[in-house]
Amino acid sequence: MIQFVQFHGRRHQWMGDQRRAEAESGALHPLARAAFAETGDPLLPAQTSGSQRFLRGGLSAPITVTWEITAACNLTCVHCLSSSGKRRPRELTTEQALAVVDELAEMQVFQIHFGGGEPFMYPGIWRVLERCRERDLVMCVSTNGTLITPERAQRLAALEPIYFQVSLDGATPETNDRIRGQDAFRRAMRGLERLAAEGLSLTVNSVLTRYSFPELDRLYAIAGDFGAKLRVTRLRPSGRGRAVWEELHPTREQYRSFVAWLREHPDVLTADSFFHLNAFGERLAGLDMCGAATATCCICPEGEVYPCAFFQTPEFEAGNLHEQSFREIWRHSPVFAFYRQMGAGSCGGCVHYDLCHGGCPATKWFVQRSLQVRDPECVLAGSPVDPLHASPEAPCSSVAMQEDALLRQE
């Protein structure tokens, strides 16, 4: 019998982490310490809901680790979340990277998601992928597709199960190449063809912008032509994305239409990145909260570890693999400990908080230098039903939570 129950399991550990974090708070960057403090008191376990019941306090290990294995890239996309281009001086050596794979396997991490930069510009990429295969780690490679030769595609096929995301930020050369650079569309399509020819598991990954939104149907068709699924992700104001976010991020009306479009295309993946749109009132599939520092984190080329790929900024660096083990950072980093206890900030009074849990902290930080504000793309902000500015008489519609991931056996 399935029951949806309140989870209290990690409270004891969580309090331990809190004390540890307090003791080590001197290690926190002052801006991070101030930002965390502004979010208010941590939620009590009885106040948590949805995915938060399980993720609050962190898991014993990440579910997925995003690993930006090199900053080297042959493209210079205008929205690159890690400002990639040139290889960086302290990038992990292949031997160091192999040791990290071993450690992640020992911690029972389920999946490594390789990105960059362009992963195929990392000199040790083959050895790293082969080690993942040996250690039974699920591999996902996010690539711009331009460096996939028929020979490489064939070699990759021998590493199955391995999953590929090839980036296309528009269904036409005009839309895509204004983001990803000249000729990027044609070269990515060629990469897709070569990977598809080997029967590899593919997704076409597309960052949703106000310019790509009208092309969603065509992107969906392109993915279908390669036997791939379409994966649409949220634009974040990280890295070079900060400079173009205002221009590129979708409008609220586009987001509203996007939710309807997703409903009509249930096979489209979203990488759990649009949970802030749950505040429209309809819970999308997947996590209903930010999984950074709880279910996932990001390893960067020079060994820096951050809460997620979109939060690469020195204030929130949790540790560095040149100095500490991954396990040590995951379990004892003050940044992670505080991140896991973040309060609801100004969203605490919102009746829709349980649907979106305040949105994306990285977006808040890069747009407003604060973690206590609401998500800059909060779909309720400024709307007639804005719950944070509603009169006491205003009707509050409570949306039933669709809890589909909790099992309890009595």
Added chain:
Amino acid sequence: MTMTAHSAGYRYRLLPEVKIRREAFGGILYKYGCADRGTLSFVNSPRLIDLLLLAREQFAGDLSAAIEQQVSSAGAKARLLTALDELRKRGYLEAEVVAGPAPEETAAE
């Protein structure tokens, strides 16, 4: 045919590609890939997680055999079978017919 959770005519087998990890609240089941909509479940029952791990380690994934050997109470067996049927629906297990359908299943056909 409608398969009920309490059917004695099915053997539940854990799919080999499913990963299981213990957590303080119970554990996580994972069957995932970027090209598929990921399957990830938080299981709020340490006992169920223990059973899944036991089945994998000692019974080659045969959950029915693990239950037969480890669980004596009929009530507990029924509850476990209910949970296993839910896991089957979520794609973590396969059910194999080993006997004729139970009477209520015949009626549902």
